[in-house]
Amino acid sequence: MLVERTITEQMSEPATARPDPALQANGITVSLNGRKLLRDVSLSVQPNEIMAIIGPSGCGKTTFLTTLNRMIHHTLPAATVEGDIVLNGRRVFPSDENPADLRCRIAMIFQRPNPFPFSIRMNMEFALKAAGDRDKASYPDKIEKNLRAVNLWDALKDRLNDTATSLSGGEQQRLCIARALLSGPDVVLFDEPCSALDPISSTAVEELISELKTERSIVIVTHNLAQAARISDHCAFFFSEDGSGRLMELGPTDQIMNHPRQETTRAYVNGEVC
């Protein structure tokens, strides 16, 4: 369900009031040892939408991304998070739910491909088992379906017992995406998924991300503005003020790229601040 909105609607509506968001973050503030890494960020992601998070280095983009699936407990164990996060109408943070369960519904892909140093099959099976899937008889079908979804099946179907680290960087990243899709997540978070890849692999992953949104929502942190312009529906521009990251501007990608309302956004998209 992609809802058409005009720029004026975007301007008149607060970000959190858009209809039926898949994922909604309200007033997220992250502090580490008394320092605020991120201050009061609110944004929502619609179903079947790609939301790109852009901004200079060190403005809290990745920190924000890791709060969404609570990976921040592992990446920055000492950080405290305020605010709340709602997934498909249910509050998932703060919540008594085990964060591990949440991560099956909000998957995450990292900057560097991180397949485990085992066979391709074991990589996939680990994800199924981690997601609590006990129906072992269905594993082969699920593995095939998800490797097909990332266009790797034809290349890998006879090599499932090869070690995953023997694949090329681009293949590894697509394998990681397939692995993350096994739990059937509603949202997939990408943290600069192409920055460690060569241009051809990068294009393949980018096209894949665009295909993935037909069934789920996507939040992607990227330094590549051209990439954000190509694939995203909305853009969130983060900027660091007094050492704390803030959401400066949020809007349809075209607006952020071509007619930003804020001066800092304009400077950033024109390459004047980096």
Added chain:
Amino acid sequence: MGYGARITRERMSGTDIIVYGILLAALALVFLTYGKIVFDIVMKGIGFVDWGYLTEDPRMSGRAGGVFPIIVSTLWVLSIAVVVAVPISLAIAIFVTEYLSPFSTLSRIFRLSMLILASVPSIAFGLFGATFFAQYLGFGTSILTGGLTLAIMVIPICAFAFEEVFRLLPTGYRNGAFALGARKARFIFFILIPASATDIITVVLLGTGRALAETAALLFTSGYSDRMPESIFDPGRVLSIHIYDLSMGIPGGDRMASASAILLIGLFLIISSVGIFFSRKAKT
């Protein structure tokens, strides 16, 4: 030089040559020293090492006969030490790396105490073993007491090394596992341990070598008896004690000591090869 010229190694000059020379000299010094030790032992003892030596009982306090009961005792003591020490030190290391922050007080205390324990002279562990396992727990002077004493001795070394191994696990594996919804136990048993298998085996070999060479800690724990042990509650003489006894206590035992030393080196080479074989296998 035009196209097709071979790329030759950069020529060294001045300080480079001096540094190269010093490093090469250090390497040669170590190599020659160890070479000389092994050469002497082999020349002295190889004539005595034959099938009978491996399979017979010692006679005349080891001046004649073989070392079969001693090999058996050695393998028993070593097995007990490894079987007890490896799981405990793995558990300690996993607890410290996975459940404590590296900067927490407890984890600092752990590292300091492991360091101190690793450098305690082995004779102190021997005294502890003799009082605690032999007397207090009533195991007496036995293979079990010797094995447990060695386990206590190598636990700090292994735990310290395992901790290092686990800390060096690429963060990508850790993040990858947790981002897939894995619980901690699944991460530990299906990622952390298998992905570190090669290094775990290396550490086990390090501990085994340390235990195999140990003499002082076993003097008053597993004992001197060169008879064939019937159970782990019997005393048994290990190879290193045999070597010590032959060379220090038995006149004319010198050459037999060298023969046993060859066995000790051989035993370690076999154990290492098996370990390396498995660590290669663990990689695939």
